[in-house]
Amino acid sequence: MSSPLLSVRGLKIGATVYPPDAKPHDIKIVHGVDFDVEAGKVLGLIGESGAGKSTIGLATMAYGRGGVKLTGGTVFVNSRDVLLSDRRDVRNLRGAEVTYVSQSAAASFNPAKRIMEQVIEAAVSQSKFSKNDAQARAVELFRKLDLPEPETIGDRFPHQVSGGQLQRCMTALALCPEPDLVVFDEPTTALDVTTQIDVLKAIKEAIRDTGVAALYITHDLAVVAQVSDHIMVLRQGEMVEYGTADQIINAPVDEYTKALVSVRSIDHKEKTPSGEPLLRVQNITARYRGTKFDVLKDINVDLHAGQTLAVVGESGSGKSTLARVITGLLPAREGVVNFNGRELSPELANRSQDDLRELQMIYQMADTAMNPRQTVGTIIGRPLEFYFGLKGAEKQKRIKELLDEIEMGDGFIDRYPAELSGGQKQRVCIARALAAKPKLIICDEVTSALDPLVADGILKLLLDLQKVEDVAYLFITHDIATVRAIADSIAVMYQGEVARYGGKTEVLSPPFDDYTDLLLSSVPEMKLGWLEDVIANRKMQSGGN
Amino acid sequence: MRIPLSAIIGLFITGVYFFCATFASWVAPYGMAETVGEVWEPSRLGFLLGTAPEGTIDAQYWLGTDQIGRDLLTRMIYGGQTTILIATAATILSFTTGSVLGFFAAVSGGWVDQALSRFVDLVMSIPSLILALVILSAIDVTVVTLIVLMGLLDSTRVFRLARAVAVDISVMEFVEAARLRGEKIAWIIFREILPNALSPLIAEMGLRFIFMVLFISTLSFLGIGVQPPLADWGGIVKENKDGINFGISAALYPAVAIATLAISVNLVADWVLNRTTSLKGGRS
Numbered sequence: 002m003s004s005p006l007l008s009v010r011g012l013k014i015g016a017t018v019y020p021p022d023a024k025p026h027d028i029k030i031v032h033g034v035d036f037d038v039e040a041g042k043v044l045g046l047i048g049e050s051g052a053g054k055s056t057i058g059l060a061t062m063a064y065g066r067g068g069v070k071l072t073g074g075t076v077f078v079n080s081r082d083v084l085l086s087d088r089r090d091v092r093n094l095r096g097a098e099v100t101y102v103s104q105s106a107a108a109s110f111n112p113a114k115r116i117m118e119q120v121i122e123a124a125v126s127q128s129k130f131s132k133n134d135a136q137a138r139a140v141e142l143f144r145k146l147d148l149p150e151p152e153t154i155g156d157r158f159p160h161q162v163s164g165g166q167l168q169r170c171m172t173a174l175a176l177c178p179e180p181d182l183v184v185f186d187e188p189t190t191a192l193d194v195t196t197q198i199d200v201l202k203a204i205k206e207a208i209r210d211t212g213v214a215a216l217y218i219t220h221d222l223a224v225v226a227q228v229s230d231h232i233m234v235l236r237q238g239e240m241v242e243y244g245t246a247d248q249i250i251n252a253p254v255d256e257y258t259k260a261l262v263s264v265r266s267i268d269h270k271e272k273t274p275s276g277e278p279l280l281r282v283q284n285i286t287a288r289y290r291g292t293k294f295d296v297l298k299d300i301n302v303d304l305h306a307g308q309t310l311a312v313v314g315e316s317g318s319g320k321s322t323l324a325r326v327i328t329g330l331l332p333a334r335e336g337v338v339n340f341n342g343r344e345l346s347p348e349l350a351n352r353s354q355d356d357l358r359e360l361q362m363i364y365q366m367a368d369t370a371m372n373p374r375q376t377v378g379t380i381i382g383r384p385l386e387f388y389f390g391l392k393g394a395e396k397q398k399r400i401k402e403l404l405d406e407i408e409m410g411d412g413f414i415d416r417y418p419a420e421l422s423g424g425q426k427q428r429v430c431i432a433r434a435l436a437a438k439p440k441l442i443i444c445d446e447v448t449s450a451l452d453p454l455v456a457d458g459i460l461k462l463l464l465d466l467q468k469v470e471d472v473a474y475l476f477i478t479h480d481i482a483t484v485r486a487i488a489d490s491i492a493v494m495y496q497g498e499v500a501r502y503g504g505k506t507e508v509l510s511p512p513f514d515d516y517t518d519l520l521l522s523s524v525p526e527m528k529l530g531w532l533e534d535v536i537a538n539r540k541m542q543s544g545g546n
Numbered sequence: 547m548r549i550p551l552s553a554i555i556g557l558f559i560t561g562v563y564f565f566c567a568t569f570a571s572w573v574a575p576y577g578m579a580e581t582v583g584e585v586w587e588p589s590r591l592g593f594l595l596g597t598a599p600e601g602t603i604d605a606q607y608w609l610g611t612d613q614i615g616r617d618l619l620t621r622m623i624y625g626g627q628t629t630i631l632i633a634t635a636a637t638i639l640s641f642t643t644g645s646v647l648g649f650f651a652a653v654s655g656g657w658v659d660q661a662l663s664r665f666v667d668l669v670m671s672i673p674s675l676i677l678a679l680v681i682l683s684a685i686d687v688t689v690v691t692l693i694v695l696m697g698l699l700d701s702t703r704v705f706r707l708a709r710a711v712a713v714d715i716s717v718m719e720f721v722e723a724a725r726l727r728g729e730k731i732a733w734i735i736f737r738e739i740l741p742n743a744l745s746p747l748i749a750e751m752g753l754r755f756i757f758m759v760l761f762i763s764t765l766s767f768l769g770i771g772v773q774p775p776l777a778d779w780g781g782i783v784k785e786n787k788d789g790i791n792f793g794i795s796a797a798l799y800p801a802v803a804i805a806t807l808a809i810s811v812n813l814v815a816d817w818v819l820n821r822t823t824s825l826k827g828g829r830s
Binding site for chain 2 (some may be wrong): 328329330349352354357358361362364366369370371372373374375383384387388433437
């Protein structure tokens with residue numbers, strides 16, 4: 002057959018929005034994209050959030066999420082236009098010819114059913130395989146995907162396997178009915194870097210061995226470069242650039258693609274610590290109430306005024322718990338925290354107003370960190386009122402100054418958080434922290450939920466503010482690229498302990514301990530063939546296995 | 547701003563009821579306890595619709611008269627005044643106490659939460675009608691005692707809802723941020739949690755108001771609620787229930803009134819709920 006497996010022409014997708022102040026109207030999400038996927042090839046779709054990546058991916062299964070409508074164009078799968086198909090044809094298509102792997106496997110598996118039952122469901126109900134054949138095929142796929150105990154892992158429930166394993170089970174689920182095309186929608190985004198690498202490898206090998214074609218959707222160009230033959234860059238529902246993986250990575254043509262490829266190029270020289278540290282964490286051991294397990298074990302770190310300490314590690318390593326101990330939300334079992342020359346009370350309730358004011362926090366999810374029923378003015382104005390007693394015109398003036406500092410105009414004063422973009426929300430949270438004139442800001446994964454270009458903007462802003470306000474940051478992150486961009490000193494955390502601690506250059510230079518080596522080498526690089534190199538050279542297996 | 551048709555209907559009917567209740571002495575054609583005619587005279591409404599008993603030549607009173615010859619329409623209007631007054635006041639009382647205590651329990655946590663929640667469980671484990679009967683037989687029954695009793699009994703239900711909603715909200719990071727800022731508990735309750743808990747509370751309020759109407763009507767029907775000669779809807783049913791044997795529909799009017807009020811209040815509550823659910827600050 003000469004025609005490609007999947008052929009999309011002039012695909013237009015729209016939705017109806019219901020804004021509170023205006024009449025419902027239609028908006029366009031995707032403005033006519035064209036692409037082909039040949040059998041056995043992988044096309045990477047990349048773009049920031051809102052670019053229409055997932056919407057296009059689902060459209061290949063003739064599906065529109067929520068109120069999304071497929072308004073024009075054609076989608077040919079195996080030379081049949083699926084947009085014109087009736088419901089029965091669409092049923093036969095989904096789960097048989099085209100299957101889907103979603104971002105959150107944990108949310109996609111039914112927690113009350115065993116994995117095997119769910120993995121073979123589509124294959125059996127589409128009568129492609131008998132139950133026994135499907136189970137045999139599933140076991141073979143489990144083995145191919147490097148899952149432990151492939152014969153019996155299907156008998157477990159979804160909560161009995163790790164996140165990385167569940168994501169691989171979902172890949173098995175998608176491959177089980179022998180589809181022609183699999184849509185991978187950000188399959189590794191929710192995973193730790195050290196786990197992501199194994200899942201990526203498994204997915205890549207499974208694609209190669211089964212000869213299936215795939216659409217690989219992600220916002221991380223370095224990831225997509227490892228698995229794709231071709232890459233399409235999308236922005237606001239339009240194609241920006243299309244080419245082979247090699248060309249997009251090594252010779253991008255479009256300005257936007259160039260920006261994506263060169264992201265995280267902030268050059269930050271490390272400052273050497275001098276004088277007394279501002280924050281001194283000494284022998285901190287902590288556990289959560291009612292548990293008998295120390296989440297933090299004997300932690301010692303220092304942070305000097307106007308500098309940045311990056312705390313890195315995978316989820317569960319105790320990074321955020323350390324922040325909770327310093328802020329007083331979780332009183333430590335042992336050890337002391339010295340701040341600004343005085344010992345901080347372990348309990349939040351016993352801290353002085355100045356202790357509270359000088360130690361501010363910025364969260365990962367700006368959405369939940371701001372009260373959705375308060376305006377930007379109220380959110381930023383409250384610390385001014387609370388700590389400094391500012392009122393009326395004086396307060397308004399200061400709010401405007403702060404909005405200027407975060408590079409947003411005073412037109413935002415009466416807006417609600419829901420009316421802001423992700424990056425703007427995070428900026429407002431930064432302004433709220435700055436309003437208190439703090440000496441230390443704890444930044445808990447503040448850029449993890451943002452698109453790379455937006456995250457870059459936030460990091461630059463934080464660095465600029467550090468120069469102006471002389472504020473110190475305790476920067477919690479799992480992203481090594483962010484650490485390189487912002488840190489003066491680094492503490493690598495692993496299973497509740499500091500595995501490595503020191504100045505940035507020192508920590509990031511060999512010789513490495515095994516964990517730091519694994520962590521550093523797992524960060525995807527924008528280089529073809531990186532995945533294979535790393536797998537071949539690493540010293541330690543990641544915890545996701 | 548577009549108001550959906552259902553909300554307009556709801557607003558209109560609720561408005562009529564509340565208007566009649568507020569201005570009962572102007573709206574009602576006769577005095578509250580004034581005897582104007584014979585016992586159980588047929589209604590003019592029934593006469594015009596052709597459902598009056600055979601031989602009726604004329605009917606003067608729109609809903610007829612009651613068991614001692616008082617104008618039933620007048621009684622219904624004054625009855626509505628009492629019923630709606632008590633139900634509204636009791637609902638307000640139950641929501642203020644219930645939600646403030648519920649939020650307080652959720653934000654405080656620990657033993658405060660335990661003590662309040664277990665006390666509420668204790669009260670809820672006794673059927674509220676029986677509890678009310680016991681208490682009312684021991685104390686002086688006045689409009690004020692009725693309101694306080696009903697309000698406090700019902701606040702246990704509101705407490706449960708408010709606490710459940712607030713527990714979800716109080717773990718959100720913006721509440722944590724307020725705690726870290728050093729805010730007092732009153733600010734956290736009224737500025738951070740309350741605006742975000744309003745939607746489910748308003749939905750519940752519509753429903754609770756109607757339960758209050760039914761509760762006071764039940765008490766009056768049993769003879770321990772509103773005392774004669776004061777009129778109220780439950781009392782009207784009680785006074786006229788014997789008429790049903792003779793085909794007199796006087797006892798059914800309060801039922802119609804309660805049903806239409808229930809539906810229309812909830813149409814309004816649904817609309818308010820839709821408007822406040824959007825996380826855009828509850829304005830539009």
